[in-house]
Structure formats: C-alpha cells, structure tokens
Amino acid sequence: MLTIREYARPQTMDEAMTLLKSNKKSQVLGGGMLMLKLGDKTIDLAVDLVDLGLDYIKPIENAVEIGAMATFRSIETDPYLKNCFSGMWSDAMKYIVGVQFRNLATLGATAYSKYAFSDPNTALLALDAELVMYGDRRMAFNEFLAKRKRRFDILEKIVIKNPETTKAAFDSIRRSKGDFAVINAAASVCDGQYRISVGIRPRVAKLATGAMAYLNENGLTPETAKTAAKMAADELDFATNLRASGEYRKAVAPALIERVLLKLL
C-alpha cells in the first residue's frame, strides 16, 4: 500500500530539488503512479514534477530532447518523432496496456526507475540516449543503468542524437497486446554504427556488444543479420520469471533479434 504523508507541486527545478533535500524520506513523483501505487511504501514528502513543464518533445540541432514528463502516448503520436528513427517509437509504445495508461506513464519515470519490463528502455538503449539530470549532469543511458543512483537527483530530460539520420527498429514477443512483453529487442544504425539491445531478459535491457562489433565490421545483410542475432542471443543471459522461462527466452531471442535487424535494411 502506498502512503504519502505530504505532497508538494514545485514550480521550478530548483524548488523541486530544495524540497527533495528537505526530507530524508522524500520521493520524486515523475510518472503516472502506476508502478508506485502497486508497491508497499511510505513517502514522507512526495515532490510532484507535474508543474515543471517537462512534458515536451523538442527537436534541437542534430538531436531531439524529450522532457522527463513526456508521456508514452505523446511520444507515440508526436508528429516529429513519427518521422524519426524510422518511426520506431510508435512500435515501442503501442502495445503498452492501453491509451489511458500511456497518457499517464512517462519516459522519464521508466528510464530513471530502470524498469526491466520496460519496452521504451530497450529502445532508449539502442538509440544511445543520454539522460540529463538536474544541474545539467549528463550520462549515457547505458552508463546510468550500470551505476547506483544518487539519493537526491531529478531527471530533467532525455536527449537522443541524430533522429533524422538514424534508422531504428523495435519488436517484442508478448502473449497478448497490452500485456508485458516476454522479451523485446531494439536496434539502430547511424553512420554505419550498429547498436542492438535486448530487454526483459527478464533483467533490464542490455547491449549485445559482440554482435554490434560484428555488424560494424561486416555490415548488415540478411546473412549477417542471422549471424549477429545468434551472436547476440549467445552473449546475453536470460532467466525465468512468471511470463517465460530462461530457456524459452534464449530460444526465441535469435529470431526476434534477426527480425529487428532485418527492419533496418
């Protein structure tokens, strides 16, 4: 059960950080509350980011900035993003529960929380996204996933480079639309450099660096896609949870990854 003792809606990032630091048991509310409410937690002071104007999608020179409070639905339907990254964002979002859910869930919350079941996190990893924290502290998403979080931190935005020149693809295996995926995969290529990420292993998304190096050297063809997909599945570890066994994930991964890579051709 979720208990919140005090609630605050700061109007600036500085105010938000001051509030956060004012209480040891404070917590940022940066998402749709969907996962938070399922847990058993007491928050002394909830600092809601909803009034900070972080729900934007903004093209900048050679990149796009996505505010931490941009919802899944806004990303899914954004006219600019539809024409970027081969339209991959729509594929990454469209099977997440329903529109009502996606009108609440935010990219910042899923990324900052390092949710292992997240489709967008696999996409962010494949796109080499950069997280920008309060105070303009920047970190590659890959690095963020590997490090411990700071106690007092606020994610402001996510920056993704080369939206118009990066080809990308996403796919997943799920028992039904709207359910969590059993496994997902994303890939991208920009200037001949490939990235492959696999998520819901069931652990958090991870890059298949060996397979990436192979494609960077050999290029992408239907034959190298097959080889790279097998390499990626072999180098990553998979485990069992409620939705599927590790053996199943390992068995289907090559086909899923190959399917994603072929979309880049």
Add this chain to the structure above:
Amino acid sequence: MNITLTVNGKKRTAEISPDDFLLETLRSLGFKSVKRGCDTGSCGLCTVLVEGKPVLSCSYLSARADGHEVTTIEGAGEEAKKVASALVGEGVEQCGFCSPGLVLSILGMKKELGKGATDDQIKNYLNGNLCRCTGYEGQLRGIRQYLEV
C-alpha cells in the same frame, strides 16, 4: 489537504489525503459511474477524461488533479448518449460495469482519431478497456455505427 477541480463543468472542492486517487475522490463526490475494477491500471473500467484525455482514475493522484478539468460519464452529455445508444443497439450491454470507462475512451478516441478510424485503430485504441462479459465484436459493431452516423 483541499483540492479544487472542475468536474463535468462545475467547480468542486474536496478534502483528500495526499495519497488518495481520483477514483476514490470522484466516488466520494457522488460520481458513482466511476468504477473500481482491477485497481492496478490494467482494466480501464475506471477511465475518466482529464483535460479531455482518457486516464486511469485508479492511478491518478487526486492531488495532481487539483486545478484540472475532469469528465465522467455523468457529464459527457449527448455524445455519450449516442455512443451508449449505439452499443445498446448491438446488444453489447451485459453487466454494464465496463461501460462508463469504455464510453469515455470512445469519446477520447473520436477526438483523437476522428470518424475515419479503421477497425485496427479502434481495437488498438481501446485495448486498455477490458470487458469480461462480451467478446468485443458487438462493441466494435456499435462503435462503427456510432462513428458512421
């Protein structure tokens, strides 16, 4: 804490706990059409419109709704009646528990996708509205009828 929100066009104040969700607050204000289904953000029964967009009231903090416009089926007006009539006409209503959330989602869908939504678009949009009674076919026919009129 006290909040003020506009529900179906009228300003309402409510005394809430910081961890109250909009579902509870709306029902305590008398809007019993807002149903508690799964309470975990999966079924869509609790759907209301906030600033015209469908959201899950079971997962929307009431404190966050302070200052915003909320629409429940009670305030969705003539358009909601047209949707309901089309659904009833196709024999869709059984227990009726999912209907308020479904109708509001349909209104949100029409606003976003327009009248020309394909069957696939309709199904994808309404994927978050579960119904345990039907197999969704009657609902799809009813929605198609509503959109075509």
